[in-house]
Amino acid sequence: MKLKIILGLGLFIVAVTAHAEKIALVGATVINPADGKVMPNATVVINGDKIERVAMGKQDAATLGKQIGCVGKFILPGYIDTHVHFFQSGDLFTRPDGADLNSIRPYKDEVAWIKSHLDDVFARYIRCGITSVVDVGGPMWNFEVRKRASATAKAPRVAVAGPLISSVSREKLDLGDPPIVRIDSPDQTREFVRKLAEQKPDLVKIWYIVDKEHPVESFRPIARATIEESHAHKIRVAVHATELETARAAVEEGADILVHSVIDKPVDDAFVKLLKDRHIILCPTLVVFERYGRVFSHQLNLTPEEEAWGNPEVIATLDVTKIPQDKLPQRIKDALAKPEEALDRIKKTYDIALPNLKKLEDAGVTIAAGTDAGNIGTIHGPALFREFQLMKEAGLTPMQILQCATANAAKLFGGDIGSHIGKIEKANFADLVILNSNPLDDITHASDIDTVIKNGVLYPASELVPTSH
Ligand SMILES: [Zn+2]
Known part of the structure; x- marks a missing residue:
């Protein structure tokens, strides 16, 4: 060593x-x-x-x-991963809102570990040929990450969004500088975007979460105000939207970038046309859809690249059978009891997401490669090669995949740097x-x-x- x-x-x-x-x-x-x-x-x-x-x-x-x-x-x-989160390590303890393992490793220790390993993460991106990344949302200290990366030789170029603007809060992630901020009114979001604009974010990110208590329409005025205010500051807006109607609403309200795939139903021709007409960039993040379920059900399928170039400390945590049974959150207990159900859910997601990607690519929508690295089991750096495999399964050619990971990704990166990378x-x-x-x-x-x-x-x-x- x-x-x-x-x-x-x-x-x-x-x-x-x-x-x-x-x-x-x-x-x-x-x-x-x-x-x-x-x-x-x-x-x-x-x-x-x-x-x-x-x-x-x-x-x-x-x-x-x-x-x-x-x-x-x-x-x-150089490759560009257009969807990562530096505030997450990819290990088992990095999303206590999804799986609370504070009793094994307090979340504040996890965050301290992440902050002390930034140079390590940067070097792993370079090892994978990834010379630029877009951090699509995190705490305000994301702006420090961007600064540190630009002062470090062995680091990718970094574009960042600030905290995610959302209809829901995630208290377990809030140590005083929350990555996700709940916004309840158009006025509140305008004020928040103005505060964010002082940090010169490369993007503003909306976390458009839809469930029974939060129907698409209830958050729509907030999405609209967020986009208007961001555009007034010449900042583009990326929206997390995984249902067809949420994604459609986001684009109709003026979003510039859609992150993740539509996974609830096949995209229709009107939606495809809307994305084309509005010059939307879509980042599918296919790999992340399999990784939570596979980690929790002890069915993790890391690639040789991930095994070799991922951080070994992060990877070592992903074996859930090492956690004492009585400390396992219910979600992981359930997945371990019925791994076939977890795998079946992943298959159902891909049965929709992969044909959707193929349809959008064939129609000429700009697709930018991205992984959502940092989420549990999605390994910073080499996860991009698993993303390539899944894009191939969707039917994209090697040249199309490479275009998504270079020239198209540079467009998502944006700004002056974005116009000087990817080609x-x-x-x-x-x-x-x-x-x-x-x-x-x-x-x-x-x-x-x-x-x-x-x-x-x-x-x-x-x-x-x-x-x-
Ligand atoms: Zn993400």
Whole structure:
């Protein structure tokens, strides 16, 4: 372990030195999912933190700077996960509102652990080739996370929303800086958005939760006022909406981004047209739909990438059989007693969500890849590769999946940074992934990472994160 850290530091120093000079990645196949272009025998010239040019064939060596041979490799824009939550670790104790395990690990200890492991989480994203992420809601200290990431070399670029504006509160998550804030009136939400705007959020997030006590229509005036006030401050609004009628209401009220999939019924043509006409970006977050149920029923299906690159402390907590029986919340006891029911619910969700994704993609709606990492069992970093598998199951091609995770995701990221990431082209940030095998042959190759480049700095992937085995 010690040796690894020293080695890592050595490479880091080399990398920083390399940063100042011009480098050229020579001879790889460059894949640009933005326009679907594939360039064999290409050269990518990086000057400082930016891409200077991309060209095919033999280049004048004098214009290249330091050459790095990349024959046989595949170069992509860095991946972007457009739905993560840094205030959640992905472990079993991270959502006491869903499964209260305070008696095993007090929630304040969980939050302290999360705050002390931010650099670790950042490095794991880079290990996975994820050079930008969007944090779609959390406490006010999210803004500190964004600041810390932008001051850290081995970290993704971070866009953030502040606390979630909701019809319901979640007291168990409230340690004085709640991630979810209950709002009861249009005036109250306008005041809250004005306060948020001082922090310059990249997004405002609405948690549009619908149940018997909270029908779609009762929260609609608050959603409308939130969107109006945010737009008045030139801030886009993302809405959590998992039912067709909730999602439709959110878009009709002016939402810019829908997060999660519609999972209660097949989307209809009018809905698809509405999303197209309004230029809505939708982030499906498929992986999160299986992970709560699978963790609680002891049926967790972590991928090899998650096992290798996820935080081992987080993963170790996910075995619910290690918790004394008398301390298990009822929800987990029930799931453990009937795992087949948990798996059946997941299957039913995907039976609707996957065809919905295919229909929206085929219609030309902008889909941005995202995982909801940080929720119980959804592992920060490598969860994106499970998301890719599920997008493939929905029927998306490797190029479509890569487009969702790069150029489309950059649109969701937004702002000036968003317009300089997600594509391999002149003047964009040099955030790249170098793969050993062709992801267009098989999307599983998207995790066959040789090197990650963030801000023009090269990181050999195997040196980025100590693996758990
Ligand atoms: Zn989320």
